[in-house]
Amino acid sequence: MHTTTAQAGGRTDLLSGILGVEIRNEEKITAQDRLFCEKQQEMLYNALEQIDQWYGIFTKEAEKYRESHKISYKENGEISYTEKLYPDDSNYSHHEFRPFKSINMLASANHSANQNFASRIIGYFNRTYNVSVPVPEIDGDTLKMGFRPQYMTHVDTVIEHLGGRSFRKTAEDELIKRFLQLVKPNRWSKVKPELKGNKISFPNIVIFDSFYNDFYNKNSMNYSSHQKMSDFCEGIAFGADDVLCGDREMVMRLNRNEVDTSIWYDLTTTNATGMKFFRNGRIDVRFKDREAASLCFNRLRLDELRLQEE
Structure with missing residues (x-):
């Protein structure tokens, strides 16, 4: 692979060699591209694992309130619940920690992490190859807790955007x-x-x-x-x-x-x-x-x- 050293904007044009490679089905991305994507996926999985661990702890705690607060779960893992209009203050139960808001924060974090992953993978190709692939919106209402995305899903979005053309x-x-x-x-x-x-x-x-x-x-x-x-x-x-x-x-x-x-x-x-x-x-x-x-x-x-x- 060759690169040129023509100057523009005070920077070296390092793109000329890699941008001329035509897309092949068996070799869609370079080893360097793959290394970046794999590292991003590894870091994402670590974050999602931590989110899932806390989600499991809080949902287990929430089961105590299934009847009293009529809890139910949405498709994306968020919890719906009913607070009493006039809580019983004859004891101290109204001071207890209830995990409902924490559960919903974790469901939101799960969506944000997946959206960030899509942005980073596609953003990498946009920056590296000077293309303008739009980042897809991850549906936060249907994204399930425990879901693990594969980076090739977003790479395929990039390849589809090229429409058979080279990156260059x-x-x-x-x-x-x-x-x-x-x-x-x-x-x-x-x-x-x-x-x-x-x-x-x-x-x-x-x-x-x-x-x-x-x-x-x-x-x-x-x-x-x-x-x-x-x-x-x-x-x-x-x-x-x-x-x-x-x-x-x-x-x-x-x-x-x-x-x-x-x-x-x-x-x-x-x-x-x-x-x-x-x-x-x-x-x-x-x-x-x-x-x-x-x-x-x-x-x-x-x-x-x-x-x-x-």
Whole structure:
């Protein structure tokens, strides 16, 4: 297995080698993937074992109150009970510990642990392979106490999401989809991304906070633009250098709270060399030559974008 050392966002693109592996039925995940999943499953089982032990102790104690409190159990292990409206205070029984709330807390912990397990397994593949597999919701009403999930159930969810594609191809498709969603012209727009020699112009990408501009004369990106910049830089790094590790850190010396619109910011990517911001939200990206700009434009499928009037 080989990896490349192309730089983007200050990080090494370690994904190139492993992302190109096509999915096979007999070898769906790597040994490293399997090791992570097995360790997560082992830790989950340890936690569930402790939950089950306490659950057994408290449900045994609850049997003392089966008749007096009319207890019953739901499918997920929660207990239903009836408290007396006017407890008998002729003795001290109303001071006794009753395990009902503890039982329900343990049933809730059982559900939370199973949901966390699903999130960790699928989150691992999302982070490792730059894909966006949604985490399934575990039904807390039907999840039984004592249930032990298998990590391959969640791995199969990941594989199904790929639809027969490689991790790399899936990551590329999802990245391009996010990027096109970001840069596509709105319904009333008269402009769209445009290839201009060794530059590409992207209108209406970021929004600068009017308050900071009016009172401090500073170009500060508003909160919504922070994620937009990450998605934008991710796309530029892929379009320019064919890597999947781009982020806003690739724009050298950029301070999002004080953007200088008079200069070109240097980039850490090889084929994209500079980025310039404009007060109207436009961003220009400069490349090392016309060929690199054209390659990025086509790789990101920017030629597919259309204005409403076209």
